[in-house]
Every structure is written in C-alpha cells, then in structure tokens.
Amino acid sequence: MPLKLQIMKKHVNIPIFIPHLGCSNSCVFCNQRKITGVPCYDRNSVLSEIETALSTIDTDTTETELAFFGGSFTAIPEPEMIWLLSTAGKFKDSGKIQSIRLSTRPDAINERILDILSTYGVRTIELGLQSFSDKVLTASRRGHTAKTSVNACNLIKKYRFQLVGQMMIGLPDSSPQDEIYSSKEICRLGCDGARIYPTVVFPETELMSMQEKGLYTPLSTEEAVVRSADVFEIFVSSGVKVLRIGLCSNETLASDFFRSGYHPAIGELTINRYYLKKMSELLEKYHSPTGTVVFAVSKGKTSQAVGQKRSNVSLLAEKYGLKKIRVTESELVSGFGISLLHTDTERNRYASDLS
Numbered sequence: 001m002p003l004k005l006q007i008m009k010k011h012v013n014i015p016i017f018i019p020h021l022g023c024s025n026s027c028v029f030c031n032q033r034k035i036t037g038v039p040c041y042d043r044n045s046v047l048s049e050i051e052t053a054l055s056t057i058d059t060d061t062t063e064t065e066l067a068f069f070g071g072s073f074t075a076i077p078e079p080e081m082i083w084l085l086s087t088a089g090k091f092k093d094s095g096k097i098q099s100i101r102l103s104t105r106p107d108a109i110n111e112r113i114l115d116i117l118s119t120y121g122v123r124t125i126e127l128g129l130q131s132f133s134d135k136v137l138t139a140s141r142r143g144h145t146a147k148t149s150v151n152a153c154n155l156i157k158k159y160r161f162q163l164v165g166q167m168m169i170g171l172p173d174s175s176p177q178d179e180i181y182s183s184k185e186i187c188r189l190g191c192d193g194a195r196i197y198p199t200v201v202f203p204e205t206e207l208m209s210m211q212e213k214g215l216y217t218p219l220s221t222e223e224a225v226v227r228s229a230d231v232f233e234i235f236v237s238s239g240v241k242v243l244r245i246g247l248c249s250n251e252t253l254a255s256d257f258f259r260s261g262y263h264p265a266i267g268e269l270t271i272n273r274y275y276l277k278k279m280s281e282l283l284e285k286y287h288s289p290t291g292t293v294v295f296a297v298s299k300g301k302t303s304q305a306v307g308q309k310r311s312n313v314s315l316l317a318e319k320y321g322l323k324k325i326r327v328t329e330s331e332l333v334s335g336f337g338i339s340l341l342h343t344d345t346e347r348n349r350y351a352s353d354l355s
C-alpha cells in the first residue's frame, strides 16, 4: 500500500483594522471603533503593524494572509485605498504574505473597484450583507437594498474573487424567516464562506437609543442561539463554510461592552444547538428499542455534539427515555455530519448518515 503523506496547511491571518474609514453610512448597530477596539486609523502605524505581526509568525506557517477589516475598504478615497493595497502588494511580491482579504459594503462594489482589487492581487472579499430583507435593511439604516447586495455578489463572483457573506441575527424588524431567507440567498449567490453575527447593542449607537426608547428589544442568548443554529444548519447543508459565529471577545468587548446581546461563547453554544437539533431529528426518525444509542461525529467534534456540561446528551436521554447516549468519532463522518448507530442487534449498523 503506497504511503500517503498528508501535508497540513498552516494558515495565519494578519488583521489590519480600519474602523469607519471610508464609511459615510451610519447603520443603527454600528460603532466600528468599539467593535474593533481601534479608536482611529493611523496610516503611519500600518507598516509597523504588519512587520510586527510577521515577526511573530511560526516558521511552519504555509500561508499568511493580510486582512483589512473593520470598515468599508472599497469606499475609502481611492488614493488611500491604493496606498493600502500597494503596501500589502509589496509584502505579497516579496513572498512574506500569500494573499489579501478585505471587508466592505455591497454598495461600494463596481467594476472599476474590482479591477483595482484584481490589479493588487486581492483574493477574498467579505461583504457585510447583514440581511436580504429590504424591510430589515431599512430599519437598520443600511443605506442599500437587497438588490444591491445581489448585484455585488454576482459581480464579485464574475471576477472570480473568493466571496464571504456576513449576515446578522436579530436586527430590528428581522424575523427568523428573514434570517433563513438571507442565509439561503448567501448560499444561492455562490458565497464560499459565511459569518454569522448575532446583533450586539453597543454604546453610542442608534440601536442603543432605540432600545432605551423601547423601540428595539435585543434577542435573549437563547433566541440568538436558536436562530443562529438554524442558519448555521443551512450553511452546513449547502457546503458553505462558516468562518465565525459572533464577535471576537477582544479586550474592549470584555471590559467595556457587556451590553445586550453579547455572549462570549455564542459560537460554541450555536454549534451545540445545531448538534442537539440533528440528534433529535435522528432519534425522532429511528427508535432504539434497547434504549442505548451511539452517535458518530467527525474527528474533534465530540465535545460540540455532547454539549456544554453534557447538556445535549442529558436532555435527549430524558426526552427520549434512553438509558445511554454515547458520542464517538468516525472517519466515515465528515464536517458537521452526524450518524446514528443503533445497538438493537448484536452488531452496530448505520441508521442514517447526515452530512
């Protein structure tokens, strides 16, 4: 049997935050300076930030990516945008980084912009889509319509960039159905990845005033988890990789902004809930006469399936009157797939395989 060598790629991201730079909009939920923890953009510090980050990268790193996050990159005045791109481009030309990623708004995408991004070797564009419901976009003062987002996604795909769609959960006037529709649109439009952000109410935002006036009620953690898990499931079933669920718990968030809607483990809770739903569906479908079941998940996913403090297995054992629930890892299951193995005969057999 020939020896199969598996080469694991080690990817490192160097994030450069450019809060609010280029954005003339004022979305009700946004306080970019607070979200990123960077008070303002300083051109003079960009080079040293990159150099410092590069000096800390492990020697076994196979791919380093420079990521401009936090603003509306393609709405930055063109000379500044080109300066940033050419700075990144120099690091790329020298081989110190391998790719460039940026985030922007759908209404700051057009052919001229995409031509410029192509010239400087940008690989991935992340679009703050947030919702594909015009009602929700209006209530959130996004300043563009769903049609704008559809056009931007189509154009980006036409140029063959990698596309990541960012969406939010629990925006003003948003329903679970709106969010399911938005996630399906992200899949339909060919996004290669997605980010799910449950809404957080930050100080000094319109959303906070709305909450104080009783015009907006943040989701409870439980509601945010259930709704995020529903869209996570859609991305999983469509093969769209979810890069993140929830904001990073950087120091600013932890110290200053323990405001409504924020939970540091929202991503983990969402994935736990996804597994709970999948396991319930399998148990509804396949009865176990012996009262013992074994679920198979992919490598490394046991703790997410079992749930925090074994909450998933305890809940299911009680609900379905099972004696024992075991979760095992199997090479036959990939990604966020899960299978149910019965123990109703002397040998285990696959009852189902979801992937």
Ligand code: SF4
Pocket (backbone or CB within 6 Å): 020, 023, 024, 025, 026, 027, 030, 031, 032, 070, 071, 072, 105, 128
């Ligand atoms: S478009 Fe982005 S940066 Fe601008 S206000 Fe909205 S969320 Fe903030």
